[in-house]
Amino acid sequence: xxxxxxxxxxxxxxxxxxxxxxxxxxxxxxxxxxxxxxxxxxxxxxxxxxxxxxxxxxxxxxxxxxxxxxxxxxxxxxxxxxxxxxxxxxxxxxxxxxxxxxxxxxxxxxxxxxxxxxxxxxxxxxxxxxxxxxxxxxxxxxxxxxxxxxxxxxxxxxxxxxxxxxxxxxxxxxxxxxxxxxxxxxxxxxxxxxxxxxxxxxxxxxxxxxxxxxxxxxxxxxxxxxxxxxxxxxxxxxxxxxxxxxxxxxxxxxxxxxxxxxxxxxxxxxxxxxxxxxxxxxxxxxxxxxxxxxxxxxxxxxxxxxxxxxxxxxxxxxxxxxxxxxxxxxxxxxxxxxxxxxxxxxxxxxxxxxxxxxxxxxxxxxxxxxxxxxxxxxxxxxxxxxxxxxxxxx
Numbered sequence: 001x002x003x004x005x006x007x008x009x010x011x012x013x014x015x016x017x018x019x020x021x022x023x024x025x026x027x028x029x030x031x032x033x034x035x036x037x038x039x040x041x042x043x044x045x046x047x048x049x050x051x052x053x054x055x056x057x058x059x060x061x062x063x064x065x066x067x068x069x070x071x072x073x074x075x076x077x078x079x080x081x082x083x084x085x086x087x088x089x090x091x092x093x094x095x096x097x098x099x100x101x102x103x104x105x106x107x108x109x110x111x112x113x114x115x116x117x118x119x120x121x122x123x124x125x126x127x128x129x130x131x132x133x134x135x136x137x138x139x140x141x142x143x144x145x146x147x148x149x150x151x152x153x154x155x156x157x158x159x160x161x162x163x164x165x166x167x168x169x170x171x172x173x174x175x176x177x178x179x180x181x182x183x184x185x186x187x188x189x190x191x192x193x194x195x196x197x198x199x200x201x202x203x204x205x206x207x208x209x210x211x212x213x214x215x216x217x218x219x220x221x222x223x224x225x226x227x228x229x230x231x232x233x234x235x236x237x238x239x240x241x242x243x244x245x246x247x248x249x250x251x252x253x254x255x256x257x258x259x260x261x262x263x264x265x266x267x268x269x270x271x272x273x274x275x276x277x278x279x280x281x282x283x284x285x286x287x288x289x290x291x292x293x294x295x296x297x298x299x300x301x302x303x304x305x306x307x308x309x310x311x312x313x314x315x316x317x318x319x320x321x322x323x324x325x326x327x328x329x330x331x332x333x334x335x336x337x338x339x340x341x342x343x344x345x346x347x348x349x350x351x352x353x354x355x356x357x358x359x360x361x362x363x364x365x366x367x368x369x370x371x372x373x374x375x376x377x378x379x380x381x382x383x384x385x386x387x388x389x390x391x392x393x394x
Contacts (some may be wrong), residue, residue, distance in 0.1 A: 003029040003119075005313060006152040008127060008165050010039055010120055012102055013285040014158035017111035019059045020310040022118050026317050027149060030120040031127055031141055031342055035160075036110065039122075044102040047072075047199070047216050048385030050095045052303040053181075056312040061108040068215065068322060069100035076201035077372060078248060078366055081351075084372040091375075099199075101214045102299055110345045124148075129155050129168045129276070130157040133279035136145065141162050153280065154316075156309060158302075160286040161271070163373060181268040181347065182354045183207075188239050192258040194219045197268035201294075203350045203364065204246040208294075211247070222293075224351055229265060236260050268292040270344055272336060275329035282309050282328055287337050295343035300387055305332050307390050324393050331391045340382040361386035 007014045021028045032039065047058075048069075056062050073089035073096045089096055105139035113120060127141040132155070139150040157165020164176075194213035202209045214220055217250035221243055225234075236259055251355055271290040276283040282320040285302030308331050315321035349367050353360065371377030 001029065001148060001150045003152050004025050004317065005148065005154050005156060006031065006137075006150050007156045007158055008032075008129070008139070009157070009163060009287075010034075010036070011042075011158060011160065011285075012067075012106050012299060013306050014091045014156070015106065015113060016055070016059060016303065017156055017158065017284065018118060018120075018305045018308070019061065019109055019112055019116075019312055020055075021313060022113075022116055023060060024310075024314050024318070026313055028117075028118065029152075030113075031124045031139060031150065032120065032122050033124055033127060034122065036120075036122050038107055040103060040110070040192075042103070043145040045296065046099055046101045046220060047300075047304070048096065048105075048210060049296075049300040051307070051390055052300050053385045055096045055303055055307055056105070058109075059109075059112070061105075061112045061173060064108055065098065068104070069098045070213070070215070071182055072097050072099055072198055075199040075201065076196070077368065078200055078204075078251075079368045080203075081248065081272065081370075083248060083251075086286060086362070086381050086385070087277050088386050090380045091379045096384040097296070097386055099213055106300075107299055112137050127159075127164055129165065129281060130294050131156075132168060133327070135280075136163040136190075137280040140327070150174035154313070155281045156284055157281055157287045158281050158284045159301060161290055163287055165287050166283055168275060168281065173278055175274050177270075177272045177274070179270040179344070181292060181351070182227060183339075183351060184226050184263050184267045185210075185222045186229065186231070186234060186239070186263065187220065187222045188263045189214070189261045190219050190221070191217060191261060191292045192219050192256045195255045195364065198249065201346075201350060202246055202248075203368065204245050205352065206360075208351045209243055209246040213250075219312070225265060226354070227267060231265055234263060238312060239263070243252065266293070268294075268347065271339055272331060272333070272340060276305075276332055277326075284309060286330075289340070289342055291343040292347040293343075294346040295362075295384065297339045297343050301336060301339050302386075304335050304390055308332050308393065310361045312393060327393055331393055335388060335391050338384070338388055
């Protein structure tokens with residue numbers, strides 16, 4: 001097999017890149033080790049930055065998002081018995097976010113790719129990149145009982161933190177930066193109306209909580225829990241009771257409870273690898289960076305990587321600008337580190353830490369009091385939350 005761009009991973013970043021490239025006439029093949037059904041079963045993010053919304057529109061997969069997605073022009077911060085609304089549109093000149101689940105984004109992209117007749121090979125085993133530091137890279141893998149060699153010009157590693165792409169880079173050629181947090185998020189999905197029209201981020205002495213949603217009838221809630229907690233120890237009743245304790249009384253009184261659809265615990269970490277490219281291989285999304293979910297940046301950062309690589313490939317194939325290839329990593333990392341900073345800051349300000357002393361707690365409250373009483377502070381939150389502008393290659 002031959003193609004121009006080989007994409008490893010059929011999650012939203014790989015599918016979005018493939019869709020954008022296809023619309024520009026750039027041939028690509030996506031190779032995914034899981035089944036399509038498995039990819040769609042992953043329940044992840046649901047808050048899309050303005051930049052990602054615009055990119056999905058450019059990819060031509062915006063119809064259902066615009067019909068079913070929920071535009072949000074603000075969210076609430078809750079702390080010290082106070083509720084403060086961050087007016088995103090007012091503070092950013094009109095930018096908003098869109099609440100639309102990652103599963104739905106993935107489904108839309110899958111359907112668009114199938115309609116376009118583009119090639120996606122699911123359940124491909126033993127995927128391995130080769131000859132990365134040459135002009136003739138290729139992939140090998142097993143599919144339908146056959147060994148396949150896929151020759152290409154470039155490889156996009158969109159296969160996540162545990163994927164093969166980053167592991168294919170010699171260890172001495174990359175540097176990893178990591179911070180592991182001493183807690184996780186217990187998330188629960190339920191077919192219940194959201195407790196609020198907007199997201200609520202709550203700091204409480206018992207731990208952080210987040211009230212989010214996927215639609216007008218489906219809610220997503222999170223609780224900060226110790227890393228040694230087990231999902232099976234959290235009945236639905238226990239989850240709802242703990243959530244009510246961490247919310248203001250007037251919010252807890254409006255909480256509609258019901259059976260969970262899914263519960264899971266996700267550890268929190270900040271992680272970046274530099275550089276994000278090696279020869280003809282480009283790392284995209286979770287293959288190169290992880291952020292705590294507090295700032296709603298994970299999926300959105302992957303989209304910004306896709307935007308950079310997509311525009312780079314257009315320059316290469318339509319203008320012959322191969323000189324820009326070496327700028328991919330530097331361009332992406334400028335935005336990534338700003339998003340890492342925001343996610344770390346929000347996490348540090350809103351969570352209880354196991355070694356937290358009274359001094360640190362007072363510092364958190366002072367920080368929240370300052371930023372929410374200052375227009376400059378509120379603007380900083382809003383600008384980062386809706387997403388900073390995408391970096392230019394030139």
